[in-house]
Amino acid sequence: MSEPVLRARGIRKTYRSGDKRIEVLRGVDLALRPGENISIRGASGSGKTTLIHLLAGLDSCEEGDLLWEGRPVRPGKGGLARRRTTFLGMVFQAFYLVPELNALENVLLPARIAGVNIREATERARGLLDRVGLEERVTHLPTQLSGGEMQRVAIARALMNHPRVILADEPTGNLDEVTGGVMMDLLLSVCAEAGTALVLVTHNRPHAERMERRLELHLGLLNDTAFAPPAGPPSGGETETGEPDQSG
Amino acid sequence: MPWYFYIALKQLFPTGRRFHFFTAISTAGVMLGVALLIIVQSVMNGFGHEIRSRIVDTNAHIRVEGGSILRDWEAVRAEIASDPAVKIASPYAHGVVMAQKDNIPAFPLIRSIELEPELEAIPVERYLRSGHMDLLDDDSVFLSSGLAFTLGARPGSVIEVYSPLMLERLKREELLLPRELEVVGIFESGWQQVDDNTMLVTLRLMQDLYGLQNGVHGIAVRLHPGHDADTVARRLNDRLPMPYLARSWMDTNQDFLFILQLEKHVLFFLMLFIVVVAAFSITSSLLITVVRKTREIGLFGALGGRPREIAACFCFQGFLLGLAGTGLGVVLALTVLHFRNDIVSTFAQITQSEEALRRFYQFVDLPVYFEVRDFVVIVGSAVLISTFAGLIPAWRASRLKPTEAFRSE
Incomplete structure (x- = not known):
């Protein structure tokens, strides 16, 4: 079995609200193999977005380790930002396209931040927009695109720097069911073509069930059929997908 | 980018x-x-x-004075004129007189000018409001606009002028007769200090009024365009013997x-x-x-x-x-x-x-x-x-x- 491209060990995260301490993550373990796709489901407020931010190195945890391609990730330390540009692609529920940039310029943004040759990157960006079916929309501004088209641009942007992992946080959350389904098809196929691992955070059970591995975040613990530690989550013996919980 | x-x-x-x-x-x-x-x-x-x-036009770029009457000024003027930056070096005499017309007295500054414009460091002709340079001789005077107004004089008027030399004569109980001068021009430079209270006469008349004989009070220097007056003044001071001192218009007006x-x-x-x-x-x-x-x-x-x-x-x-x-x-x-x-x-x-x-x-x-x-x-x-x-x-x-x-x- 190949080495995990992304590994989280014993991740703990606590928020403070006045005198209260809210332990959102209580020792999350996760290992993501190259090209693998997994889903993480959980109720609202269960800490899914917090986990995604931690996996992306955007936030720091109180305890635990995060490794990207075997190398430790320390948020706030120099060099992490640049590592992120080529290691990670992110897709968000609200698309987060830059309104002043057209579709092509939005897709090119990660390449600009990474400092790669823009002429070559432009060819790739056009190719990615072709791949997501927006070859006729390259010069359109986000305000001239539909929700589905904006998410296609966001997917193309996430793939721009040949990332090893794509973290998708509710990518279909703002789309209707049909468009959401199409978007999932697209996301899975482009990741498969590129050999990019995919972590999908979603509420949507059918979308989650299309993933190779389905995890559930419940009471601060991640139930992973293959890698989760036996932390004894009080979620019963089954995940929401109906599969036996093998975390314990 | x-x-x-x-x-x-x-x-x-x-x-x-x-x-x-x-x-x-x-x-x-x-x-x-x-x-x-x-x-x-x-x-x-x-x-x-x-x-x-206006300051340069009424004071020249540089003035060379020696603390008293300059007797050998022609040699000094030749020395000054030999500097390549110097366009015109003209001798002058200046002082204060009492002028009177119809019992209205005034105590203007009086200054001599050269009659030939190309020999005069101060471009008087440019500021003449009435009259002409050719009209000025040893019995006439140009008045500044302010002085003409004070005295009620205009071209053709005659004014009486008393010089400090006449006071000396008065002490010796000599008969005191003022010099009568005809106003032949009114000038206005736009520089209030000059326009309020100045009269211009020929060098010969000024030498006569002040008893300078052939002497002058100083040499006014006008420079070719593009030369720094301070630099040229320093250069002249290096060349001129004591007690001659060249001072630029910036130096003499530095406070202003x-x-x-x-x-x-x-x-x-x-x-x-x-x-x-x-x-x-x-x-x-x-x-x-x-x-x-x-x-x-x-x-x-x-x-x-x-x-x-x-x-x-x-x-x-x-x-x-x-x-x-x-x-x-x-x-x-x-x-x-x-x-x-x-x-x-x-x-x-x-x-x-x-x-x-x-x-x-x-x-x-x-x-x-x-x-x-x-x-x-x-x-x-x-x-x-x-x-x-x-x-x-x-x-x-x-x-x-x-x-x-x-x-x-």
């Missing part, structure tokens, strides 16, 4: 969209501040330039020139606050942008942008706003200055103050003089202040964590 400069440009000048309202207001603030600074400084320069040229310069600097300092106020509007506009674009700032961080690059993005926007405002301000100032006389004339017509302008300020045409150094200082200050104005928003943006930004919806 680094991505943060690219984003800064795109945020300020979005493709296919209008200039943002807040951006336009901030730019307009800087534009007005810069325009006002350039207009005020250029007009101040214009007045200063006029005053300086200092006041002129100080006035200009104080005005610049006060006017600069307009740019500072405009810079606050840039800060406010960029802070609004930071708040409006919180999620995008988070996105830049999530895509690998470093905090200092995000800060540079907003600092660069301040710089660009300053640059745009300054550029527009320069254009506006040049346009206003180009049409200044029309503007002043319209203002004078509306306020019916044309005569007052002419009488008190001696102009209806506003003098303007552009100095490259002023432009550099104004443009540099405005751009620098605007860039600093971007620092607070930049600092705010750089401290924004992507996780907080994404939760800010």
Whole structure:
């Protein structure tokens, strides 16, 4: 079995609200193999977005380790930002396209931040927009695109720097069911073509069930059929997908 | 181009969209501040330039004096004239006399001039309001406009002149007869010190009135254009024997020139606050942008942008706003200055103050003089202040964590 491209060990995260301490993550373990796709489901407020931010190195945890391609990730330390540009692609529920940039310029943004040759990157960006079916929309501004088209641009942007992992946080959350389904098809196929691992955070059970591995975040613990530690989550013996919980 | 400069440009000048309202207001603030600074400084320069040229015209570039009467002045004049920077070196005598017409006395300054304009360091002909150089001889006089007004004299009038030498004669109980001189011209230089109380006569008459025989009080020097009077004065002092001393017009008027310069600097300092106020509007506009674009700032961080690059993005926007405002301000100032006389004339017509302008300020045409150094200082200050104005928003943006930004919806 190949080495995990992304590994989280014993991740703990606590928020403070006045005198209260809210332990959102209580020792999350996760290992993501190259090209693998997994889903993480959980109720609202269960800490899914917090986990995604931690996996992306955007936030720091109180305890635990995060490794990207075997190398430790320390948020706030120099060099992490640049590592992120080529290691990670992110897709968000609200698309987060830059309104002043057209579709092509939005897709090119990660390449600009990474400092790669823009002429070559432009060819790739056009190719990615072709791949997501927006070859006729390259010069359109986000305000001239539909929700589905904006998410296609966001997917193309996430793939721009040949990332090893794509973290998708509710990518279909703002789309209707049909468009959401199409978007999932697209996301899975482009990741498969590129050999990019995919972590999908979603509420949507059918979308989650299309993933190779389905995890559930419940009471601060991640139930992973293959890698989760036996932390004894009080979620019963089954995940929401109906599969036996093998975390314990 | 680094991505943060690219984003800064795109945020300020979005493709296919209008200039943002807040951006336009901030730019307009800087534009007005810069325009006002350039207009005020250029007009101040214009007045200063006029005053300086009047000082030079009425005092010459350099005066060489020896503390008393110069007897061997012709040799000294030859020595001075041999300097390549010197255009004209003319001898002069000056002093104070008592002038009287119809029992109205005055105590004007009296100065001699050469009758040939090409031999005279002071261009008297340029300032003659009536009369002509050819009319001046040993029995006539040119009066300044102020003195003519005081005495009630005009061309053709005869005035009586008493010199200090006559006092000596009076002590010896000699008969005291004033010198009668015909007024043959009225001059007005625009330099009040001269115009209020001066009379011009021939050197021979002045030597006679003061009993100088062939002597003079000094030599006035006019330079070829482009030469620095201080430098030439120093050079002459190295060459001339004691007790001759060459002093430039800057040296003899240094206090007045200092006041002129100080006035200009104080005005610049006060006017600069307009740019500072405009810079606050840039800060406010960029802070609004930071708040409006919180999620995008988070996105830049999530895509690998470093905090200092995000800060540079907003600092660069301040710089660009300053640059745009300054550029527009320069254009506006040049346009206003180009049409200044029309503007002043319209203002004078509306306020019916044309005569007052002419009488008190001696102009209806506003003098303007552009100095490259002023432009550099104004443009540099405005751009620098605007860039600093971007620092607070930049600092705010750089401290924004992507996780907080994404939760800010």
